[in-house]
Amino acid sequence: MRTFSRFALILLPLALSVTLGGCGDSKKLEEKIDALERENASLKATIAEQALQLKACKSLTAAVAPVRQESSPDNSAGKSADLGTKASEEHIFIDLEEVPQADMIKDLSKLGLFDGAGDKFDPNSPVSRAQYIEWLFKAYNLLEPESKKIRLAPQLKPVFKDVPPTHPQYRYIQALANAGYSIGYEDGTFRPDKPLTREELMGIKVAVDVGKALPPWRSQMEAVWKFSDAKQVDERFTGYVHQDFYVSGPKGSNMQRAFGSIGAFKPKEPVLRSEAAATLWQIGQFGDTQNTNCQSALAKLKG
Numbered sequence: 001m002r003t004f005s006r007f008a009l010i011l012l013p014l015a016l017s018v019t020l021g022g023c024g025d026s027k028k029l030e031e032k033i034d035a036l037e038r039e040n041a042s043l044k045a046t047i048a049e050q051a052l053q054l055k056a057c058k059s060l061t062a063a064v065a066p067v068r069q070e071s072s073p074d075n076s077a078g079k080s081a082d083l084g085t086k087a088s089e090e091h092i093f094i095d096l097e098e099v100p101q102a103d104m105i106k107d108l109s110k111l112g113l114f115d116g117a118g119d120k121f122d123p124n125s126p127v128s129r130a131q132y133i134e135w136l137f138k139a140y141n142l143l144e145p146e147s148k149k150i151r152l153a154p155q156l157k158p159v160f161k162d163v164p165p166t167h168p169q170y171r172y173i174q175a176l177a178n179a180g181y182s183i184g185y186e187d188g189t190f191r192p193d194k195p196l197t198r199e200e201l202m203g204i205k206v207a208v209d210v211g212k213a214l215p216p217w218r219s220q221m222e223a224v225w226k227f228s229d230a231k232q233v234d235e236r237f238t239g240y241v242h243q244d245f246y247v248s249g250p251k252g253s254n255m256q257r258a259f260g261s262i263g264a265f266k267p268k269e270p271v272l273r274s275e276a277a278a279t280l281w282q283i284g285q286f287g288d289t290q291n292t293n294c295q296s297a298l299a300k301l302k303g
Contacts, residue, residue, distance in 0.1 A: 078209075078249050078284035079143040081107040093121040100260060101278035104251065108280060111142050123274035129200070130169035130192030132276050133182060137172040139280040140208060153178050160190035167192060181208050196276065198259075199237040199267035205254050205279050206240040209247045214239035225255075227265040234267065241265070249286040254279040 081104070091109040096102040105121060108114065113135065114121070141149045152175050159177040163170055173190060176182040183203045184190045196204075207213055221242035222230040233241055244253045251257050255265075258275040 078247075078282050078286040080249055080251075080282045081111055081139075081143065081280075091115065091117060093117075093119060095120045096123060096274075099123045099274050101257070101274045104257065104278045104281040105274065108139065108277060111139075113138055113142065113280070121273065121277075123272060123277075125273055126195035126270035127273045127276040128193050129190065129196045130163075130167070130173060131273075132196050132201070132204070132271070133176055134169045134172040135276065135280055136205065136208060137176055140283050143283045150175050150179050160184055160188060160192075162189045163192055176208075180213070183207075195270035197268050198265060198271055199233055199241065201258070201271050201276065201279065202240045202244055202254065203237045206244050206247060209254070209282075209284055210243060214243055217242045225265070227263065229264045229266065232267050233265065237267070241267075247285050249282045251281060254282075257281060 091112075091114050093105070093109070093114075096105060099105070101123070105123070137150060152171050155174050155178065158164055158170070159174055159182075163173050167173075169192060173182060173192065177184070177190075181204065182190065183200055216235045216238045218230075218233070218235065218238040221233065221238045224242060224245040227233075241255075244255050247253050248256070255262075257278040258271070
């Protein structure tokens with residue numbers, strides 16, 4: 001019995017040493033487990049944060065993807081090419097110095113309206129009726145939402161007898177005529193190469209802005225504009241000239257953007273290319289209160 005007890009006392013330190021050694025390894029293992037759990041928790045937090053960022057990014061992408069779409073449900077809100085940032089490389093024209101409409105032309109250029117043009121805009125040359133229709137079609141579709149865009153609908157027969165399918169602007173003239181906008185002549189011609197006159201400009205552009213044809217209204221036209229030559233305006237254009245007084249936005253009406261402050265309208269005078277382009281800076285009506293929520297196509301990319 002004593003021998004056994006003596007032997008047990010000899011083994012006890014060894015057993016305690018082994019046990020304590022094992023406990024030391026266990027403690028290190030627990031520390032490793034704690035470290036791994038902390039790392040795992042950190043990774044979970046990072047994953048959760050990145051998931052939120054991804055969700056926000058997707059929402060933002062969905063919001064700005066249709067860059068040219070006006071999001072306001074108010075159909076009376078106009079759209080302008082007032083650019084907050086560049087979406088594409090600007091087409092640089094070298095002949096816009098001292099041109100009053102230069103900034104508006106540059107804005108439209110950033111939208112890609114004049115893609116394919118040379119380095120000269122030729123601002124002081126008359127614009128042809130066909131050229132204006134092409135610009136108007138493109139500007140309208142750049143600034144309006146998908147649901148309102150004018151389609152290049154195929155026609156079995158040309159609307160105007162002097163605009164065959166081989167004409168460079170045929171498809172734009174056909175599309176606007178099909179939508180009920182283009183102003184032709186009583187003899188069934190469009191006269192595409194004829195310089196666009198000021199009264200014709202109002203007749204075409206204001207009709208597109210308000211989305212419908214307007215009846216003549218000479219008395220009101222004379223009352224709001226007070227032009228010294230108001231009686232020289234063709235009767236069929238008087239309603240459009242009158243309405244343009246109310247088709248006004250940040251840079252004024254079509255009349256004001258194109259011609260500035262004038263006392264005589266000179267309705268039969270040819271429209272210059274710079275003047276025609278200025279009318280395209282805004283599509284639609286802002287209304288009498290000039291809707292402050294209207295945005296340009298590209299301003300939606302800000303931030």
